[in-house]
Amino acid sequence: MKSPFSAWRSSLVFRVTSTIxxxxxxxxxxxxxxxxxxxxxxxxxxxxxxxxxxxxxxxRNTQLxxxxxxxxxKAQLKALFAEILSVPPKTFxxxxxxxxxxxxxxxxxxxxxxxxxxxxxxxxxxxEFRKKTRExxxxxxxxxxxxxxxxxxxxxxxxxxxxxxxxxxxxEFYVLFSxxxxxxxxxxxxxxxxxxxxALTFLIGLITFFVLRRLISPIRDxxxxxxxxxxxNLDLRMxxxxxxxxxxxxxxxxxxAVSLQQQISRLENLSKLQQRFVSDVSHELRTPLxxxxxxxxxxxxxxxxxxxxxxxxxxxxxxxxERFESLLTDLLEVSRFDAQAAILEIExxxxxxxxxxxxxxxxxxxxxxxxxxxxxxxxxxxxxPRRIKRILRNLIxxxxxxxxxxxxxxxxxxxxxxxxxxxxxxxxxxxxxxKKLLFERFWRADSSRARTTGGTGLGLSIALEDAKLxxxxxxxxxxxxxxxxxxxxxxxxxxGSIQSRPISAQPD
Amino acid sequence: xxxxxxxxxxxxxxxxxxxxxxxxxYEVDLVNRGDEVMPLFTAQNPDxxxxxxxxxGLNGVEVCKLIREKSMVPIVxxxxxxxxxxxxxxxxxxxxxxxVKPFDPSELVARMKVRLRRSTAEVSTDLQIxxxxxxxxxxxxxxxxxxxxxxxxxFDLLVALAKEPGRVFTREALLSEVxxxxxxxxxxxxxxxxxxxxxxxxxxxxxxxxxxxVRGVGYKAGVPGSSQ
Numbered sequence: 001m002k003s004p005f006s007a008w009r010s011s012l013v014f015r016v017t018s019t020i021x022x023x024x025x026x027x028x029x030x031x032x033x034x035x036x037x038x039x040x041x042x043x044x045x046x047x048x049x050x051x052x053x054x055x056x057x058x059x060r061n062t063q064l065x066x067x068x069x070x071x072x073x074k075a076q077l078k079a080l081f082a083e084i085l086s087v088p089p090k091t092f093x094x095x096x097x098x099x100x101x102x103x104x105x106x107x108x109x110x111x112x113x114x115x116x117x118x119x120x121x122x123x124x125x126x127x128e129f130r131k132k133t134r135e136x137x138x139x140x141x142x143x144x145x146x147x148x149x150x151x152x153x154x155x156x157x158x159x160x161x162x163x164x165x166x167x168x169x170x171x172e173f174y175v176l177f178s179x180x181x182x183x184x185x186x187x188x189x190x191x192x193x194x195x196x197x198x199a200l201t202f203l204i205g206l207i208t209f210f211v212l213r214r215l216i217s218p219i220r221d222x223x224x225x226x227x228x229x230x231x232x233n234l235d236l237r238m239x240x241x242x243x244x245x246x247x248x249x250x251x252x253x254x255x256x257a258v259s260l261q262q263q264i265s266r267l268e269n270l271s272k273l274q275q276r277f278v279s280d281v282s283h284e285l286r287t288p289l290x291x292x293x294x295x296x297x298x299x300x301x302x303x304x305x306x307x308x309x310x311x312x313x314x315x316x317x318x319x320x321x322e323r324f325e326s327l328l329t330d331l332l333e334v335s336r337f338d339a340q341a342a343i344l345e346i347e348x349x350x351x352x353x354x355x356x357x358x359x360x361x362x363x364x365x366x367x368x369x370x371x372x373x374x375x376x377x378x379x380x381x382x383x384x385p386r387r388i389k390r391i392l393r394n395l396i397x398x399x400x401x402x403x404x405x406x407x408x409x410x411x412x413x414x415x416x417x418x419x420x421x422x423x424x425x426x427x428x429x430x431x432x433x434x435k436k437l438l439f440e441r442f443w444r445a446d447s448s449r450a451r452t453t454g455g456t457g458l459g460l461s462i463a464l465e466d467a468k469l470x471x472x473x474x475x476x477x478x479x480x481x482x483x484x485x486x487x488x489x490x491x492x493x494x495x496g497s498i499q500s501r502p503i504s505a506q507p508d
Numbered sequence: 509x510x511x512x513x514x515x516x517x518x519x520x521x522x523x524x525x526x527x528x529x530x531x532x533x534y535e536v537d538l539v540n541r542g543d544e545v546m547p548l549f550t551a552q553n554p555d556x557x558x559x560x561x562x563x564x565g566l567n568g569v570e571v572c573k574l575i576r577e578k579s580m581v582p583i584v585x586x587x588x589x590x591x592x593x594x595x596x597x598x599x600x601x602x603x604x605x606x607x608v609k610p611f612d613p614s615e616l617v618a619r620m621k622v623r624l625r626r627s628t629a630e631v632s633t634d635l636q637i638x639x640x641x642x643x644x645x646x647x648x649x650x651x652x653x654x655x656x657x658x659x660x661x662x663f664d665l666l667v668a669l670a671k672e673p674g675r676v677f678t679r680e681a682l683l684s685e686v687x688x689x690x691x692x693x694x695x696x697x698x699x700x701x702x703x704x705x706x707x708x709x710x711x712x713x714x715x716x717x718x719x720x721x722v723r724g725v726g727y728k729a730g731v732p733g734s735s736q
Contacts, residue, residue, distance in 0.1 A: 286610055290609040291521045291524045295524055297614070298531070347699075350725065353725075357680060
């Protein structure tokens with residue numbers, strides 16, 4: 001199961017849908033609230049109007065009733081009030097209405113009367129409101145709570161009037177209207193508003209999701225097809241429906257795939273042609289070269305029977321055929337690299353053995369000019385020994401050629417994943433600015449002297465290609481007059497890569 | 509006189525090889541087509557075959573297989589391509605050695621001499637490698653009373669290992685002892701032949717007991733009697 005965070009990051013549909021849902025939820029909530037406020041204040045105002053009218057007529061009637069009533073004493077008055085206050089207790093449907101009467105403080109004590117209908121708690125009428133009512137000669141109203149002695153509470157509107165009774169004094173006369181029914185209506189409206197809001201939000205989310213999915217699916221398709229193309233499955237194309245913008249994306253995508261496929265197969269063909277050419281040239285050139293070489297050898301062996309000039313010519317012939325041969329070999333190798341036809345033949349070998357063999361091959365003589373610094377135990381690596389030896393042969397013979405009678409140091413240092421072989425000489429060196437040029441084909445630092453030291457001019461460039469084929473590299477340092485340092489670093493295991501450099505090219 | 513059969517489609521090269529080899533004291537038969545080899549081979553029974561890889565009629569690798577079906581004669585492939593596949597195919601078809609064109613004629617002759625030499629130092633004692641007996645006089649090897657046919661090169665390889673039971677031979681050492689190479693460049697030759705030899709002498713070539721691999725170094729002889 002994807003976490004919401006990663007879904008947010010990875011899925012456009014999820015991101016857009018949730019944004020739209022959140023925004024529309026806020027919008028619906030705002031609209032709903034405004035609507036609810038309008039409706040509820042409308043309902044309240046209407047109830048208020050009715051309540052005020054009702055209270056006015058009730059108080060007028062009560063006033064009239066009290067005025068025209070024949071009462072003699074307090075008991076009769078009380079009975080009269082009791083009758084007035086005996087409104088029927090509210091039933092579920094009817095708009096509940098309660099009454100309350102308070103005698104003024106200065107009312108003659110004989111007629112003083114406080115009372116409420118239906119066990120209404122007198123605290124339902126707040127003191128501040130009573131004061132306001134007493135001081136005002138108009139109708140007063142406010143929102144309040146109906147509190148009954150049994151603890152029941154209801155929202156209500158209270159409307160206050162005065163009643164004056166001749167000879168008895170003034171009374172506060174309150175009519176309380178329960179808002180229970182209005183509240184029920186309001187909560188019902190609220191409930192439906194919520195339901196509508198939630199349903200609307202959900203629907204918007206759902207619609208967005210499906211529309212987006214519909215829109216996104218060609219893009220997903222394109223991404224999948226692109227991935228397949230990248231993986232080399234060049235025949236895959238996008239499905240296209242209709243004529244819209246998405247379809248035109250599909251057409252362009254497929255056109256791109258076709259042109260890509262054509263390009264790739266063209267290049268593949270070129271590469272194959274190149275490889276075939278290399279192999280043909282190799283065969284066609286080598287056979288006559290073999291004959292020439294054998295013939296020259298026969299001539300060379302008989303050179304003592306010739307005149308001096310002819311004998312010397314035989315010598316030159318032999319040495320130039322050798323040079324031609326190594327040039328041909330190197331050229332074929334280079335073109336194999338260019339055609340990317342070079343293949344590694346991995347074996348597990350000891351690098352130190354390879355280095356020793358290379359030294360023996362190049363300098364089997366007793367007076368060694370080469371110092372080898374290497375670990376005592378074998379350094380086993382997965383490499384193509386032929387190529388590694390070719391690199392070593394190149395680096396070491398270069399160093400020996402340029403050492404100018406000084407010694408050459410070879411170091412082998414290994415780490416867990418890499419091995420470095422550093423070849424350091426203290427001879428002519430080179431301009432550090434020529435560092436890059438060293439590996440260029442046929443580049444010579446100083447053409448006038450380099451010719452005599454032989455070499456095809458392709459050695460370092462082949463060495464670098466060989467190193468790259470092993471995911472390795474050759475680092476270089478050099479200063480004119482102070483010598484040079486070439487460091488080959490390769491991963492020890494096939495398929496690995498270089499993480500660190502056990503030997504740095506820059507000398508300490 | 510030693511008879512060498514030279515098989516190469518390039519007439520000039522074949523002629524030149526003829527000149528060089530005649531000069532070195534061999535008798536030479538020249539063949540230009542692959543499909544002409546077998547009749548002549550049966551008729552002349554040469555002591556060594558120099559075989560080009562690319563041949564009209566029948567290619568060198570196929571010719572090599574046909575010869576091996578009949579004879580253990582030393583075969584040296586002439587490879588114009590430096591391509592490993594051809595070389596390995598040739599070796600797997602039974603060639604003892606190969607030499608890449610263009611080659612130094614003296615090197616070719618030197619290699620041929622190694623292939624042609626009889627084991628001169630005849631030792632009367634029989635050699636033992638793993639559970640295999642090597643009869644140096646009879647030039648045969650016996651495993652559990654059964655004679656196994658080997659080419660001369662394979663025999664030399666086995667003898668080299670058996671003569672010094674404790675020694676670990678690097679591929680280079682084997683190349684110089686068995687093939688007569690100077691500091692060697694190509695050790696695949698050894699790998700291919702060790703595999704061929706194992707397939708003949710080992711009971712289970714996947715778990716060798718006669719020719720053991722020493723990781724990262726080379727090979728050594730199995731201890732007598734250590735077989736399963």
